[in-house]
Amino acid sequence: MAERGLTVADAGERDDLAQFVGRAVRLDPDGIVRLRARSDGQVGAWASTGFDVIAARVVRGELVPADTTVNSADLLTALAVQRADSVDPGFPVDASWRSALPPEDGFVHVDDVPASVLAELSEQGVALAKEHAGPQGPPASLLDSVVLTVHGGGHEVAVPLRCVFALSGMGFVGERGDELVRVRATGGWLRLDARWGSVLRRRHPQIPLLIG
The missing domain is CATH 3.10.150.10 (DNA Polymerase III, subunit A, domain 2)
Structure with missing residues (x-):
């Protein structure tokens, strides 16, 4: 090579x-x-x-x-x-990548959600985004709104609309009615695993490193 x-x-x-x-x-x-x-x-x-x-x-x-x-x-x-x-x-x-990567392993299975539920949430979110969009697109408050909360594996995980948009926009959810999306989590990360791929987001804001 x-x-x-x-x-x-x-x-x-x-x-x-x-x-x-x-x-x-x-x-x-x-x-x-x-x-x-x-x-x-x-x-x-x-x-x-x-x-x-x-x-x-x-x-x-x-x-x-x-x-x-x-x-x-x-x-x-x-x-x-x-x-x-x-x-x-x-x-x-x-230098453009300014955050840590999620871990390769250590994710706990929280719950499985029907892909059809996430597809419906995405459609509803698109309608709301069009209604409230400004010059910079949908407001952050809308993207951060929790559209689904799941429990399991010792975790309570809130799924924001921005994760649903990313999953749908990447085309990761197929069209089969019985398809499931697996919700996994660590203490710091949320992960949605669909048929064609995964999306991840920090569960809590990243604390900046201050050097003085």
């Missing part, structure tokens, strides 16, 4: 990653993707969505360097245009 590159040997997984990044670009054209080699020999991809929610995907591959952040559009171009086993993911913009 070159000094800088992402290698995904399986064509199906490359196409899957390209679709994932393409959806992220549609939601956040100026967004970024963080790529990181995992301890299990796979590569994790975390994409901004424009909703202050992270979308996640994992593929079998190799990454050099082992942790890098690139512009979503550049990564999409590399995957969709070059269509090679190994590509340059784009110019590094590591």
